[in-house]
Amino acid sequence: MSLLEVSDLTLHYATRGSPVRAVDGVSFRLERGQALGVVGESGSGKTSLSLALMRLLPSNATGYGGSVTLDGQDVMALSNDEFRRQVRWRKMSMVFQGAQSSLNPVLRVGRQVAEPLMLEDGARKAQARERTLRLFDLVRLPREVADRYPHELSGGMKQRVMIAMSLALDPALVVLDEPTSALDVSIQAQMMNLLKDLKSELGISFIFITHDIALASDICDRIAVVYAGQMVELGSADDALTQPSHPYTQRLLGSIPRLASSEPPQFIPGAPPDLSEPPAGCRFHPRCPLAFEPCDRAEPPVAAVRDGHEARCWLLTEERP
Amino acid sequence: MTAELMRVEDLRVYYQARKGLIGSVAVKALDGVSLAVHAGETLAVVGESGSGKTTLGRAALRLVRPTGGRVVFRGEDVTHLPDSRLGAFRRRAQGVFQDPYSSLDGFMSVAQILEEPLAIHGVGAPRERTEMIHDALRDVRMSPPEEMAARFPHMLSGGLRQRVGIARALILKPDFILADEPVSMIDASSRAEILYLMLELQRAYDIGFLYVTHDIATARHFSDRIAVMYAGRVVEIGPAERVIDEPLHPYTEALIRAIPEPDPANRLRHRPVIPGEPPSPTEPPTGCRFHPRCPLAIAGTCEVVDPPLIEVRPGHHAACHLHPTPEEG
Numbered sequence: 001m002s003l004l005e006v007s008d009l010t011l012h013y014a015t016r017g018s019p020v021r022a023v024d025g026v027s028f029r030l031e032r033g034q035a036l037g038v039v040g041e042s043g044s045g046k047t048s049l050s051l052a053l054m055r056l057l058p059s060n061a062t063g064y065g066g067s068v069t070l071d072g073q074d075v076m077a078l079s080n081d082e083f084r085r086q087v088r089w090r091k092m093s094m095v096f097q098g099a100q101s102s103l104n105p106v107l108r109v110g111r112q113v114a115e116p117l118m119l120e121d122g123a124r125k126a127q128a129r130e131r132t133l134r135l136f137d138l139v140r141l142p143r144e145v146a147d148r149y150p151h152e153l154s155g156g157m158k159q160r161v162m163i164a165m166s167l168a169l170d171p172a173l174v175v176l177d178e179p180t181s182a183l184d185v186s187i188q189a190q191m192m193n194l195l196k197d198l199k200s201e202l203g204i205s206f207i208f209i210t211h212d213i214a215l216a217s218d219i220c221d222r223i224a225v226v227y228a229g230q231m232v233e234l235g236s237a238d239d240a241l242t243q244p245s246h247p248y249t250q251r252l253l254g255s256i257p258r259l260a261s262s263e264p265p266q267f268i269p270g271a272p273p274d275l276s277e278p279p280a281g282c283r284f285h286p287r288c289p290l291a292f293e294p295c296d297r298a299e300p301p302v303a304a305v306r307d308g309h310e311a312r313c314w315l316l317t318e319e320r321p
Numbered sequence: 322m323t324a325e326l327m328r329v330e331d332l333r334v335y336y337q338a339r340k341g342l343i344g345s346v347a348v349k350a351l352d353g354v355s356l357a358v359h360a361g362e363t364l365a366v367v368g369e370s371g372s373g374k375t376t377l378g379r380a381a382l383r384l385v386r387p388t389g390g391r392v393v394f395r396g397e398d399v400t401h402l403p404d405s406r407l408g409a410f411r412r413r414a415q416g417v418f419q420d421p422y423s424s425l426d427g428f429m430s431v432a433q434i435l436e437e438p439l440a441i442h443g444v445g446a447p448r449e450r451t452e453m454i455h456d457a458l459r460d461v462r463m464s465p466p467e468e469m470a471a472r473f474p475h476m477l478s479g480g481l482r483q484r485v486g487i488a489r490a491l492i493l494k495p496d497f498i499l500a501d502e503p504v505s506m507i508d509a510s511s512r513a514e515i516l517y518l519m520l521e522l523q524r525a526y527d528i529g530f531l532y533v534t535h536d537i538a539t540a541r542h543f544s545d546r547i548a549v550m551y552a553g554r555v556v557e558i559g560p561a562e563r564v565i566d567e568p569l570h571p572y573t574e575a576l577i578r579a580i581p582e583p584d585p586a587n588r589l590r591h592r593p594v595i596p597g598e599p600p601s602p603t604e605p606p607t608g609c610r611f612h613p614r615c616p617l618a619i620a621g622t623c624e625v626v627d628p629p630l631i632e633v634r635p636g637h638h639a640a641c642h643l644h645p646t647p648e649e650g
Contacts (some may be wrong), residue, residue, distance in 0.1 A: 034587075041508040042479070154598050184369035184599070185535065189579040189592045196591065211509060212581040218592065237585040255510045257538040258582055259565055264542050267514035271478040 110146025559637030
């Protein structure tokens with residue numbers, strides 16, 4: 001049984017015009033101990049996907065639905081209160097983008113990690129302190145850092161504190177939303193090594209959300225490419241990175257400047273669409289150099305390209321609308 | 322090599338930061354940097370946060386006043402020119418900045434944004450200005466220019482906004498453009514498009530670019546030379562490909578190795594990293610500023626002697642004791 005099974009997950013936002021279809025029928029599975037990369041550009045809906053999984057819905061959320069099974073439990077059937085008590089932080093936690101800046105500046109960081117342990121887990125103060133120090137060991141922070149204030153920590157140390165917090169209640173799955181995008185490259189590499197260690201030592205699963213497909217390759221076993229609220233390709237890291245099937249994935253990989261090659265990077269003309277009025281048919285067709293007859297009128301089906309590798313493109317199926 | 326356009330010599334920018342209630346401490350954002358940009362050349366300045374790369378760009382445009390050293394533009398020392406006499410310099414040296422969302426005034430149309438520099442410098446009569454605005458929009462491939470000129474920034478994508486930023490820098494026909502992280506807020510799939518555009522405009526108008534970036538990979542593909550900065554200093558400078566393919570400084574090498582390429586084998590191994598974090602600009606380490614993190618540091622030398630920037634190979638300089646000066650070696 002997979003750790004997480006998501007089927008047809010949808011999250012729209014109400015606006016004055018038509019609703020913004022930020023997550024529009026997303027389906028995937030995640031196995032225990034694996035990391036799934038969710039790669040997309042700004043406005044592709046990747047952060048909304050994480051909010052939908054964590055059920056942290058903005059007040060204008062509408063059209064929230066689909067099925068999510070975590071560790072065999074149908075979590076969409078839970079009430080908000082049950083979800084909060086049984087699932088969020090306990091089974092599935094999250095490190096938010098730019099979260100380092102959300103630390104409380106007037107509380108010592110160790111106390112901030114211990115607090116949820118005392119509130120959620122009913123731990124006594126001494127137990128919570130001991131657990132906090134072990135969490136600091138886990139994220140390779142010296143124990144004395146627990147007694148410091150956020151302003152005394154570097155960006156990399158703060159991000160380690162945020163990761164420690166996400167691990168506090170021993171969840172099976174952690175959603176990481178751009179966990180290194182605010183960090184310098186040398187610190188980013190240290191953080192990726194830490195995540196690799198946590199994955200192998202704790203057998204923890206990650207959903208790693210990023211705009212940077214190269215960074216995703218640093219930890220992810222499987223990669224999902226999202227475009228305009230939909231998953232356009234999902235496969236093993238090996239396949240998605242070396243034999244991408246969807247024209248968008250191919251061109252996204254081509255747009256990365258390579259250090260080891262003098263081959264200049266390419267670009268995709270145009271910009272991603274407005275999610276309140278996505279293009280008809282395939283959402284990528286206005287930017288796709290390979291678009292042909294059905295692309296501008298019919299949404300492509302999800303085609304199985306290889307075993308465990310699928311993509312949403314008319315080029316990959318014999319079917320026709 | 323073509324004519325020298327902009328030169329900074331031993332440039333220093335120190336800020337006073339408060340320490341405690343009454344004390345203050347000098348933050349050495351830039352601490353003795355010398356380099357030159359030639360006409361029609363792109364010099365990339367690569368570094369992490371706190372390296373001084375942004376301060377270098379701002380000092381080169383005289384947006385901050387240097388604490389020491391000189392800024393020489395087309396043979397003229399502009400370091401201490403009073404603001405009242407900076408007009409000609411400002412017209413010839415322009416900037417494109419990181420954030421296309423906050424660097425454009427949301428209450429001004431594209432036409433107004435582009436007219437502002439013309440009005441400030443008293444360039445052109447009203448009718449000519451409209452033509453100049455349309456030309457600048459055509460230069461940055463925003464068409465039809467009449468329609469684009471009427472838009473407001475919120476109606477434009479990040480990529481289009483940054484084109485407006487480039488058009489604004491271009492409209493005064495400058496010789497020099499500082500591009501400070503011009504694509505770091507642009508989506509990966511559009512970054513190269515903006516950089517190609519800048520390259521094309523550079524060739525068309527023979528502009529010298531100072532391209533300030535944290536992204537050494539774009540620097541490799543879009544610049545002629547790369548300067549690598551660390552803790553307020555240039556630690557290596559040379560032809561772009563040589564710096565990437567045969568780096569001389571251990572910091573440059575570490576920076577290159579820290580960047581993943583999209584490779585499924587990455588997940589199976591640890592990435593080689595340099596330990597620790599960049600030093601505090603108020604108390605930089607003695608000797609070589611990189612020595613506490615350097616895997617190749619030579620005890621007794623690196624923590625004592627500040628290595629000078631020397632030419633190790635033709636046109637390729639490094640500040641590192643592994644590459645001794647001729648008299649030492």
